[in-house]
Structures are given as structure tokens and as C-alpha cells.
Amino acid sequence: MIRRIMTLPLAVLIVSVSLASTSALTSAAPLTAIRLAPKPVDHTTERHAQRQPPVPSTYKEMPFVEIATEPELIPEEKQRGYLLFHRPITEPVYPNSKPRAHERLEQLVAFATPGEFEPLTFSLYPVRKLQNLKVRCSPLTCDAGEIPADEITVRLVTYWNIGYPRYTSRSTYRRTPELLERISVHPSLSGECQRYWVQVHVPGDTKPGLYRGTASVWDDGFEKAIEIPISLRVLVFKLLKDPAKHYSAYYYMRNRTQYAEKSESFVRKAAANEYRAMVEYGLNMTPTLYLRCNDAKTIYLPYPEELDRMLKAGLAGPVPVTADSVISRFYRATTPDGERGSHWHISKLPPPEFYERITVAFTAFEIERKAKGWPEFICCPIDEVAAARKEFGAKVYAAVKAAGIRTYATKDPTGADAAPYRSYIDIWCSQPYSVPYENIVGQDRYEYWCYPNHNAGEIKDRRVMCMGGRMTYGFGFWRSGYTTLIPWNWNWTPGNDQFDYLRGSHSGCGQRINEDGEVIPAIYWDCFREGNDDARYIYTLQQAVFQREGSPNAECRRAVAGAKKLLQNTWDAINVQQKYLADDMWPSEEFNTRRWLLAQATSELLSYPAVRTDNAPSVLVTRISPRPTKTETSIIDKAMEAGNIQSMDLGGDFAAWSNGTKEGTAKITAAVGRKDMKELHWRIRVDHKTDGGEGGQYPVGWPRIARPFRDGELDFSAYDYLSLLIRVDSNRDEVADDSTRLGLSLRSHGTPRRLFETRVDLGDRQRQWIPLRFSLGELIDQAGVGRDPWRSISHVQLFVAESDYAHGTDITFQVQDIKLLRFTSLTIQRVYSPAYITLPRNRLAVSFGIMGTRYVR
Secondary structure, eight states: OOEEEEEEEHHTTTTEEEEEEOOOHHTTOOOOOOOEEEOOOOOOOOOOOOOOOOOOOEEEEEEOOSSSSSOOOHHHHHHHTTEEOOOOOOOSOTTTTOOOGGGBEEEEEEEEOOOOEEEEEEEEEEEOOOOEEEEEOOOOTTEEEOOGGEEEEEEEEEEEESSBBBBBOSSEEEEEEEEEEOOOOEEOOOOOEEEEEEEEETTTTTOOOEEEEEEEOOOSSSEEEEEEEEEEESSSSSSOOOOEEOOOOOOTTOTTTTTTOOOOOHHHHHHHHHHHHHTTTOOOOOOOOOOSSSSSSSOSSSHHHHHHHHHHHBBBBBBBEEEEHHHHHHHHHHHHOBBBOGGGOOOOOOOOOHHHHHHHHHHHHHHHHHHHHHEEEEOOSSSSSOGGHHHHHHHHHHHHHHHTTTTTTOOTTTTTTOGGGGGOSSEEEEEEESSOHHHHHTTOOEEEOOOHHHIIIIIIHIIIIIIIHHHHHHHHHHHHOOOEOOOSSSSOOOOTTOOOOOSSSOEEEOOEEEETTTTEEEEEHEEEEEEEHHHHHHHHHHHHHHHHOOOHHHHHHHHHHHHHHHHHHHHHHOOOOSSSSSSOOOOHHHHHHHHHHHHHHHHHHHTTTSOOSOOSSSSOOSSSOOOOOOOOOOHHHHHTTTTTEEEESSTTTTTTTOSSSEEEEEEEETTTOOTTTTTEEEEOOOOOSOSSSSSSOOOOOOEEEEEEOOOOOOOGGGGGEEEEEEEEESSSSSGGGGEEEEEEEEETTOOOSOOOEEEEEEOOSEEEEEEEEEEHHHHHHHHHSSGGGGGGGEEEEEEOGGGSSSSTOOEEEEEEEEEEEESSOOEEEEEEEEEEESOOOOOEEEEEEETTTTTHH
């Protein structure tokens, strides 16, 4: 599917789009337009962008594919040599991006509360080479006071060569917007976009009002500067934070790569800047600390003074700690002939002394912690334990729990290997929001944390990291019922150079440190902070509602009812997802408009006195269950009924499909009710104790079934979808069958490595036919190796991971109608338009998802 954008007059859309008036933002005086002005006298010290390492010869670039056409410049833009444009912060600007007509910049307008950080962004599209490009911002002033210039930071979004499409990509990269560098002068090639990020910090004592100023832009190639008007509405209230919600991060204290060969004074200065930045980016819980042990008996915390400095900076407990190195040291001491592999694949189970030693050591450490007055430590003793060693893992957790320490496990509570841990875990910490909200609030045994690594660095798609990240941290976090976000990683530098994203073991992520010891933020962390603020706007409104329920004032009760309706509508509008990636969310501009609606409702309520003083709950809506999904014929089914689909059968009589491991068997039968069709019955008996043919090392393996294809026989690039019907039956109980994970793996004649792999969850749908469709366009984009390998597929494989299922599970997948599909004419799949927009504006961009572009010309 390709997304196209159309700009329509606003009058055309009024019937279907709710209008959120923002006249209060700019009503004090008419906005001025961008204008020419003399170049200001500038004595700012020159600061240049960080030098970048060259790309290794083994890497191939996978550049962003821009489908927009070259913009038409108006005379004024031609004269100065560049076009100014604006995009929401969740929409990336790549070096080769092309601005669209509706993105042309007129002014920078925003709103914020006292104490809040608010980003204002704009970009330049140059049609000539720019020399000594500079951007400076004035103070923002109004009759009520001033936001001084030293509270406004101008940063340039710098492009870096990042492993793409994932952090594990070791041969392909993309030049990607990554860091927000505080520089004062910069050059630019013609046709290469430059994006500036103006971070406004509103001091906590700022009076409400409309603050105005300008951003001045100039370079050596034009005799004038361009002045961009800025209007910032400071609201009458401060944001509150839900006391039940916590933000943390995995973190390398005294990062060896960042602080290599640095003096102790530099390290202390830079670390203090990091702790301050953590607080400014919304962290209210200390990052992870790593426990150590040298003598196989005594546990200690390295650099304990750093914990004290974190607490003084405003971070708080409880403190998440990990102890893999401690447990590993105990294992070596008690099991000298044992070997430890990744994810705790140990060759030999330890003796009872091993577990006893863990309890004794952690008991002593807990006594020491209390004596030093440190906050509570919550321990993850071993991280992401393999399913094959779940009994070992559970015993380790039991030993730590016996020391009186609360534990958290980096494990999906819906996984088949979760059961042995349940008695010894206080907190489940999973990557997806895998447990529904109504299930979480329906129990009080466990707390649920999330490590959204898909947003923080695993997937290098900037819309996943920025838009998905904002949703994960804000509206999605509120909707989830989870209490803590703890992503990997604040400052991951897996190599010898923190600014080299291609030569380490993986392509890193997070903040960097410059030569002055200052933090260089990653662009997606600004989006995380915006999500955090979205959540604070929600909670601030909930608190205002909660404290005024039952007011004797009729007008106040009317405002309370309206605010409750807004909260419920917001809750219902969230398309709940386990992982918020890049799709099926609101359009980017809708986030701020919904925030403005929350702010308006809050301001109205605060004009009435509170009738109570206690804290609101995390969720203040009455209807918490998801709305029933409307039964609707899919676009593909409609196209098939209309004869607008061509197909290529990959199943046939299924004689070419073969089972690959001992746990599985394949049988071909006539399809029930379809005399001319065969179906495949693939039965798997999950066995966690016996290797099924993976080479003797993987008793918890990957049963699979596959079909090979000759070179040139199967061209996926010419089709739109891979489609199949699948039916599941098993011996699982009603709890275990809530999740049914199935994998798809593809290989190509054009590359020796696996081309693509993904897994989907079929949920709890058993004994019914499920249509399963994979968008080939999305698969090709995710693989990140171009289209050529997809022109000759060598293997199509379905598989399951035994770790997703309990030992002894007997599960059968019936497969029918597996085929490739392509449209014979262009079809609009979806129209993307915001539910709310802000005024004033004359036009609105609406995007369309168009299917059939791969085959139709």
C-alpha cells in the first residue's frame, strides 16, 4: 500500500471533522507573517555538528524513498534560496524529504503550562548551497512577563548512518534523523533538508498569557534574515503527574564508551547533566542499576555515590536492579563444570548450595540497603531466561524472593513458560502491553511494567520511534493499565565510538555526550516526553474532575459532566494495541488537538472551587471495555467479489509442502465442503525435553512446515498480499489458549541469509477459520534489503516456537487457500484524516492508502 496526500479546502471537510477552536492561542493580536529583516549582530560562539565516522565498505545504503514531487517555490523563496516548512514532531524529515504545499510555514504557534518543555520545529528545503546557516530566537514576551532567551534552546536535527531496518542490521543502513545537537552554525547542500528544533522551557513561575517572539534565520548567500513569528500561549495551570505511574530506563552508569579516557571531574559533570536530563525528560524513577559480586559471596552496588546523586537530582525509588553478573558468579563457584550460554542456556543444573547462597547473599544485601537509607530495590535476578530453563529460572527467583526482596521478571505473562514463575514474581515486565486493561484492574496480585524497546531502538523506523513512542508513553500508557515504562536504553553504545552506529555489535540508540559533558538528546526521546506530557494533561483533567464531583454549583456539575464525556470519548478513540508502531493511530496533528481539548476542559473546571483534596485514580472513565468491533467486509474481500483480484496458488494439493521436525506431522485431506480443494493438517506435539531435529542443542525448538520454489518461480514483488485461511484446535485450557502464536519465514535465491521472519498472534480463536493476510509491501519495507531478493523466493515456511507453548501441548493447524493476491485496478483502502483539527486554517491535508500500485501501471 502507498499513502498519497491530497490538500482540500476546509469547507469540504467540515461535515466530517470536528473543529477545535484555538482562537484563545492567538486572539490577543493578529499574527504577523514571515518577513525579511536585517541580519542581527551575532556574537554567539561557533558550535559545529559532531564529526561522523565513514560508512564501512561492507554496508549498503537503504535511503528513505520519497514519493512527493519537487515543490514549486514562490518568488520570495526563490530569492532567498529555500522554502520553510513545518511537520509535527512525530513525522520525520529525512535529508531527501520534499515539503508538500500544505506544510509551508507561516508561523510557529503552541501552548504550554508553567514548568513544561514545548518543542517548536521548522525545516528548510534549500535550492542552493547554504553557508554559515544560523538560527537565533528572541525572548518571548507579553504584558504578563517574559520567557527569557536562556530558557529557549535551538537544536539542529542531525542525520546519522544508522543500521536499518533494525538494531541488528549489520549490512544495510539509512541516513536517519537521530540527534538534537546544539549548534550555532551549519552548512547545507542544495536539496538537503535541515530541521531545527526550538525547545522552549516555560519557567514554573510564568504568568498565563500569550507570549510572542521571533526566530531569525539567515546565511551568507542572502543579504537579509527571515523572521518567523512565534506565539506561545501559557495556560493558567501546572501539569500534575499520576502518582501511580512511573518512568524509568535501562542505563549504563559511567558508560565506558562515552567516558573513555575522561577525567573524574568530566565524568561527574557529565553524569550530573545526565541525571538532570532524565528528570527533564520525565523520568521520576531511577534508571536500572547493576549489582555485582567479586568473591561469590557478597553482593555490592558499584558507585553507590551515583545513586545518592540521582536521588538528589529528583529521581526516586523504587530502584530497579539487575543481578545477572551476581547469579553468574554464584553459578561458576557452585557448578565449576557448568557452562552458561545466552538467555541462561546452562549446560548443567546447579546444586542446592547455589540457591542457598543466593538467599543468604541477598538477605545480607537487603540489610545493608536499609542501613544506608536507600529506597527499596526491586530485583530482576536473571534477564530474559530461555523457556527451556524455566524451572531453573523459577528457582532463582524463589531464592531471591526468600530474601524478602520484591522481584520483577522480563517475561511476557501470557507466555507458556510464565507459569513456574508466578509464585515468585511481584511484577511482570514485558515488551508489549500484552495483558488487557480490564484483566489488570480485575486482580491485585501483580503489577505490570513495559519495556517498549520497539519504540526506543530495536526498530529504526522513525515513525515507529516517534509517533508510536508518543502513543506508548501517553494515551496508550493511560489506556494500558501498566504502571511503569522502562525502555532499553537511555545511552546504549555497543562499540568503541559512541557516534559510530555501524561498527559495534549492534546499532545503538539513546542520548550521547559531547566534549563539554553536555547531553545530546535523541530525537525520539523528545517524542517520548511529549507522550509523557499527554498523560499529564489527562491526569490533570481527571484530578480537576475528581475534586469537583458533587459540587453544589450547577454550572460546575455541568462542566464536570462535559469533562467526563471528553475523557470517555478519548478512551474510546484509542485503538488499543500491544505495540504501538507506525500505523492504526491518530494522525500526528490530532495528538496536540486532543491535548488542547483536555486543556480547555481543565481550565474551565479550575475556575470552580474543589470540594475534596484527595488524589484521582489513574483512570476516571466508566466504560473501560473496548467497543465491539463492527463487522465489516474487508477491502480485499470486496475486491475479490468484484473480480478485481488476481491470485497465484501456493498450496495446490499441498504435496510440495513438507514437515521439518520430529514434533510435527503433516496430513493432506479434502477440504470440508469444498470438493475441488485440499487442505493441510499440521499437528504439533510440543516437547520441551527432546530435540526435534535442530542439531541436539535446542530441545525447545521450532517445529515448521515449508514449501521450496525453483529460482525464478515465485516473485513476491509483483503481488500485494500473501493470504491464507487457518484453523486452530488444541488440548489447551481456556487460559492457555488465549494466545496462539504462528510464524512466517521467507528465504530467497538472491541472498544466503533468511530474507524475512515475523510472528503473529491468532489470539483465542479456536475451531474457526481465520483469514490471515500479510501485506507484501510492508514486509519488503521491513526487510530493508530492496526489492530484488523478493523477485525469487526459495522457501515459504510456517513455524511455531515451542517456547510459546507449554510442554505437552497438542495443537493442530489446518491450512487452506494459501495464495498470493494482487489488485488489477487501483483501490483506496483507507482515508487518513484527523477527528479534530485546530483553527484558524484554510486547508487540510488528507492522506489516502492506495492498494494495487505494485501491479497496476
